[in-house]
Amino acid sequence: MSEVGLRQVSKRFGEIEAVRDLSFELASGEFVVLLGPTGAGKTTTLRLVAGLELPDEGRVSVDGRDATRESPAARDVAFVFQQYSLYPHLTVFDNLAFPLRAPGRRLSEMEIRKRVQEIAELLRIAGKLGNRATRLSGGEMQRVAIGRALVRRPAIYLMDEPLSSLDAKLRADLRLELKRIQADLGATVLYVTHDQIEAMTMASRIGVMREGTLIQIGTPREIYESPNDLYVAARLGSPRINLLPVELAAGERTPTRTKTIGVRTEHLLIARPTNAGLVGQVRRVEHLGDQNHVHIEYKGHSLITLADPHRPLAAGQEVGLSLLNPLYFDAAGRRIGVAAE
Amino acid sequence: MAQIRVENLRKVFHDFTAVVGSSFTIDDGAFFVMLGPSGCGKTTTLRMIAGLELPSEGRILLDGEDVTFRRAAERDIAFVFQLFALYPHMNVAENVGFPLKCQGVARDEVRAQVREAARLLRIEHLLSSKVSNLSGGDRQRVAVGRAIVRRPKAFLMDEPLGALDAELRHDMSEELRDLHDRIGATTVYVTHDQLEAMSMADRIAVMNHGVVEQIGAPQDIYDLPASMFVAEFVGSPPMNLIPFAGRLRPSDNSVRVGGASVAIPEAREDGPSESLVLGVRPEHVSFADEAPLRGRVFGTEYLGTTQIVTIDIEQGQIKARLPSLASVRPGETVGLAFKASSLLVFDQASGRAVRSALHEGHTHV
Numbered sequence: 001m002s003e004v005g006l007r008q009v010s011k012r013f014g015e016i017e018a019v020r021d022l023s024f025e026l027a028s029g030e031f032v033v034l035l036g037p038t039g040a041g042k043t044t045t046l047r048l049v050a051g052l053e054l055p056d057e058g059r060v061s062v063d064g065r066d067a068t069r070e071s072p073a074a075r076d077v078a079f080v081f082q083q084y085s086l087y088p089h090l091t092v093f094d095n096l097a098f099p100l101r102a103p104g105r106r107l108s109e110m111e112i113r114k115r116v117q118e119i120a121e122l123l124r125i126a127g128k129l130g131n132r133a134t135r136l137s138g139g140e141m142q143r144v145a146i147g148r149a150l151v152r153r154p155a156i157y158l159m160d161e162p163l164s165s166l167d168a169k170l171r172a173d174l175r176l177e178l179k180r181i182q183a184d185l186g187a188t189v190l191y192v193t194h195d196q197i198e199a200m201t202m203a204s205r206i207g208v209m210r211e212g213t214l215i216q217i218g219t220p221r222e223i224y225e226s227p228n229d230l231y232v233a234a235r236l237g238s239p240r241i242n243l244l245p246v247e248l249a250a251g252e253r254t255p256t257r258t259k260t261i262g263v264r265t266e267h268l269l270i271a272r273p274t275n276a277g278l279v280g281q282v283r284r285v286e287h288l289g290d291q292n293h294v295h296i297e298y299k300g301h302s303l304i305t306l307a308d309p310h311r312p313l314a315a316g317q318e319v320g321l322s323l324l325n326p327l328y329f330d331a332a333g334r335r336i337g338v339a340a341e
Numbered sequence: 342m343a344q345i346r347v348e349n350l351r352k353v354f355h356d357f358t359a360v361v362g363s364s365f366t367i368d369d370g371a372f373f374v375m376l377g378p379s380g381c382g383k384t385t386t387l388r389m390i391a392g393l394e395l396p397s398e399g400r401i402l403l404d405g406e407d408v409t410f411r412r413a414a415e416r417d418i419a420f421v422f423q424l425f426a427l428y429p430h431m432n433v434a435e436n437v438g439f440p441l442k443c444q445g446v447a448r449d450e451v452r453a454q455v456r457e458a459a460r461l462l463r464i465e466h467l468l469s470s471k472v473s474n475l476s477g478g479d480r481q482r483v484a485v486g487r488a489i490v491r492r493p494k495a496f497l498m499d500e501p502l503g504a505l506d507a508e509l510r511h512d513m514s515e516e517l518r519d520l521h522d523r524i525g526a527t528t529v530y531v532t533h534d535q536l537e538a539m540s541m542a543d544r545i546a547v548m549n550h551g552v553v554e555q556i557g558a559p560q561d562i563y564d565l566p567a568s569m570f571v572a573e574f575v576g577s578p579p580m581n582l583i584p585f586a587g588r589l590r591p592s593d594n595s596v597r598v599g600g601a602s603v604a605i606p607e608a609r610e611d612g613p614s615e616s617l618v619l620g621v622r623p624e625h626v627s628f629a630d631e632a633p634l635r636g637r638v639f640g641t642e643y644l645g646t647t648q649i650v651t652i653d654i655e656q657g658q659i660k661a662r663l664p665s666l667a668s669v670r671p672g673e674t675v676g677l678a679f680k681a682s683s684l685l686v687f688d689q690a691s692g693r694a695v696r697s698a699l700h701e702g703h704t705h706v
Contacts (some may be wrong), residue, residue, distance in 0.1 A: 097428070140506070172577075172578070175642070176640045176642065176651055180639070180640055180671075183671070188541060195507070197644070200643050200644055200645065201642035201643060201644065201649075202642075202644075220643045221643065221665070223646045224643075236645065237645050238645075264645075264646075266645075266646045284518070284519075285521070286539075286540045287539055287540075287558070287559040287560040287563070288536065288539050288559075289539055289559070289560070289563035289575065289576050289622075290563075290622065290623070290624045290662065291563075296483060299465070306646075309560055309563075309564075
């Protein structure tokens, strides 16, 4: 059953169409990540689900019922923001217990204690329950903020870039932790980020957004291997997919409407140059440790491919290029050979 | 263009030693990166090279000439700061040409040099734009333009891309390196971002607590970290460090980790103690059903071509980089194999790498 559904939802702020004709569903226990740049409509979508914004058109359902006009409190959702907002004068325990002590919840102190303890252990902050919130590191504070959402067991968790204020190492640790916790609790999560690594590593499904519309939604593997549009192809993958105008790939067999050929860096293969094939020139070899990024100049275009770090390649060298699993896009940027939805 | 030499450079602020005593040479035309966490002394070292700080001890030589006590303005070096302030009331051309105007260069000459700098940076179309209308990347380009217009002997850059978001940062780092390749000026670049250091540098100096822990080509730093600090700081995910107890003697070619025998490159010296640490890069870990070293999968992270698998083992947690096609389920028990020819052993107490056959004949450009 779907925990949350949006059907043809649109929202304007004055002149700006923040979200346009948006439809998708979240199944129970799913971790859906909305990925897109600033201004794509991700946060507005989250706020529409939370009930913090009302749609101009369309319907929002929560837990199977129409919730379009329901207040945020009635929807049973928990929100985690980018900036942790803890009560500085309270201990970690009291911060975590706070949502459980809200009027109308009527949980016994013993029940509260049990739940807080459980969540604290899950988040590995059980040793800090007696500390003042202000005496924690950034990562601990963000874990308490997440814990405060988890402790309530709502129908759905809404998270707006909860890791973006943390340093790289902590972000990597918490990514893994958050996914484990979500799996352990079987929680339904709608998560917003502009970080493709977060989307790829945590999501059951990724929804790629741009200028208020949802361009594609699917598992990370589907989105990465089978993007239905140029924008999506370029949004995922690091280094970015190589895009080559079809005129420059003479000799390649391409579908008739092809305008652009996309080749992932790992699918651009280099070999000895031959007369028949494409020939480029190595411009620079970037050592990243586990692999090299080889920058190649091909008819005025920059291409990047991956190579073993110990493979001898030098700037200026000519290399033959072949394209494995190329993706073809038409003049409108749509992928050719994929059925329209 | 210039060679920069630093000899026994030391800087003490009151009772804090920021730089402990560094010596290194930066070749003419090299792109040299100083890498380390905040407080490691990299910026202080850079500021001493620039002449913005006086060393407590040691010398700085520019093309063999002692400039230790020469003022910054007399060193003919350009410093590019993070968040380089542009003059908001001037347009791009005026901002870029400002240093030349201050030096009293003739107006036609300024215009020609500004145009040349703009061409190198590919911002010719922006020359008459207002600075306030520029994107973050273009502002940074203008800042760099102002530094290169003087044609100094060397560029010093202190986290010039620190304020940009990840994607723009990557594009700009590529652009800076391209620019370097076009003009070939000696560049000293400070960053705490290991990926930036690896991708941009000809040579990297890794610093920690005021000490240069290692200097080398990016691939050598990655393959042969001189210390556990370097091993963990460079690489993402970092090198796995697995503690074990045991004696290590020259010509030993295996160690015992958690009851399992693990083949390593032949040792060339004694292990300094019996508290040792095995260093394994994530891409050198693989699954092998029969392997005696066992672990339990904690989680997987899909990255497109590869996936990072985190595994709980008796000694802690380790990470493996595997092809994304390998099917791995959280909770399952797996056997672990390591690529013997790439392993390192460190001394737990000092953190130093124990010399082995791996250290022989290993060079990269």
